[in-house]
Amino acid sequence: MKNLKYLVFGMVFGVVLTKAEVISWFRIQEMFRFQSFHMYGVIGSAILVGAISIGLLKKWNVKAIDGQNIKFPVKPYNKAAIYGGLIFGFGWALTGACPGPISRSSVMGIVFLSSRSYLPC
Amino acid sequence: MIDLIHEPWPWYVAGPLIGLMVPLLLVFGNRALGISSSLRHICAMCVPMNIEYFKYEWRNEKWNLAFVGGILIGGLIAAQWMLGDAKVEISQETVTDLSALGVKQFDSYLPADLFSWANLLSVKGFVFMCLGGFLVGFGTRYANGCTSGHSISGLSNLQFGSLVATISFFVGGLLMTHLVLPLIL
Known part of the structure; x- marks a missing residue:
């Protein structure tokens, strides 16, 4: 199954998100109260590594393994980024989670959190 | 090590x-x-x-x-x-602030005071879990991305739309944390 590799990448990602505690409501509160560097460190270093990686992929003209040109993520600006962003921000501070952590039980955009509170999803 | x-x-x-x-x-x-x-x-x-x-x-x-x-x-x-153990070692300042707002349980990833099946049908639980979840789901789709798609992936490729979205995420979170949470916690 060609999607198996994504399952494996996802598993690694899920372990990292859990072990970094970025799925913790408390960590998110700490971040929005500017009382710890943890979340800023995680997000900042992730962006730095991601940006350097993309820069190198472009510089060396690396192809995807199937030989195709890599399609880099393009996110054009529009006003929806502001409105949607603010709405997500409200929800982020309430639930202490973003879609990675709470993608499990979502029905039509209504997301219920698991009662087993340490579960990341 | x-x-x-x-x-x-x-x-x-x-x-x-x-x-x-x-x-x-x-x-x-x-x-x-x-x-x-x-x-x-x-x-x-x-x-x-x-x-x-x-x-x-x-x-x-x-x-x-x-x-x-x-x-x-x-x-x-x-x-x-x-x-x-599932306890998250957050800063003492945060514990103090949240305690002052009435949060009692700090021994897990989420405060069990708020997030539990038993609380789902209370007004507070509904706001934090269902309304919060709805805002996350609706907001990310409206904004065309979340912390992963915009803040990590998009910003890594220096996308302006992602920068705007990420700033909006934070502004929204700050408003909720500092203006609304004190009223509803």
């Missing part, structure tokens, strides 16, 4: 690993890291309604569902076998 299995990972371990997901997915699959679009795929898959937003070939996006499925499995594995 810290115990990487049972101790929480410091930011300088976890952050770069998250960042490496970006080139990994691009090189091995030509896919851009993103999670919240899976919400849309699931709806398009499960809800056969005549909604324009759900009319697209979601089968091409199965990889994203596999990725999100993997996140769930990875999260379960980590929660079952890789947590020494």
